[in-house]
Amino acid sequence: MKSLDQIRAAFAWEKVQDAITNKQLDEYTVLVKKFPAMIATNGLGQAMAFLISKAKMDLEGSVETGKVQGRVFTHVQQWLRHEQGHYRGPYAGSDRKNLIMDIYENDCLAYRQAQGEALAILGYLRMFAAGCKNK
Numbered sequence: 001m002k003s004l005d006q007i008r009a010a011f012a013w014e015k016v017q018d019a020i021t022n023k024q025l026d027e028y029t030v031l032v033k034k035f036p037a038m039i040a041t042n043g044l045g046q047a048m049a050f051l052i053s054k055a056k057m058d059l060e061g062s063v064e065t066g067k068v069q070g071r072v073f074t075h076v077q078q079w080l081r082h083e084q085g086h087y088r089g090p091y092a093g094s095d096r097k098n099l100i101m102d103i104y105e106n107d108c109l110a111y112r113q114a115q116g117e118a119l120a121i122l123g124y125l126r127m128f129a130a131g132c133k134n135k
Contacts, residue, residue, distance in 0.1 A: 011082065012124030015075040016132055019068075027068040029129040035072060036122050044115040045103040048073060052100065072125075073099075079121040080114050 002010075019028040038047040055070030077099040103111065 007082075008079075008121055008124050011079060012121060012128050015078075015125060016128040018075075019071060019129065020132060022071070024068045024071060025129060025132060028071065029126075031068055031072050032122055032125045032129055036119050036126070039115060039119060039122075044111065044118055045100065048076065048100060048103065075125065076118050076121065080117060 016025075016028075019025050035047065035051075038050065042050075051069045051073040055067045055073060080099060080102075103114065106114075
């Protein structure tokens with residue numbers, strides 16, 4: 001059985017490889033370094049809304065992943081909905097197209113747990129992106 005940190009690390013590694021494949025590593029690295037401060041300052045909901053505004057959400061509620069902001073939004077959303085291993089957070093398994101409604105319709109405890117998980121996964125994304133960038 002894997003620990004939650006091992007699951008986070010494997011997930012983050014896969015997502016950083018996605019950024020490399022799409023030739024967005026430099027922009028991705030800058031954003032995942034800055035994004036935890038945005039969350040700490042403004043809260044998870046507002047920070048995720050910022051990413052949506054920059055990525056240009058479509059009418060179905062999907063975020064354009066061609067832009068680096070959309071890719072980071074999608075990666076955080078995927079982690080918060082991740083059902084593998086130990087993490088069974090408040091939004092895990094949600095079938096909504098967009099995390100924002102889950103964030104605003106849940107209680108304060110769920111919000112804080114999701115914010116903590118978002119910061120935890122961003123820590124791994126930041127480490128792996130910075131490590132790959134230095135090669």
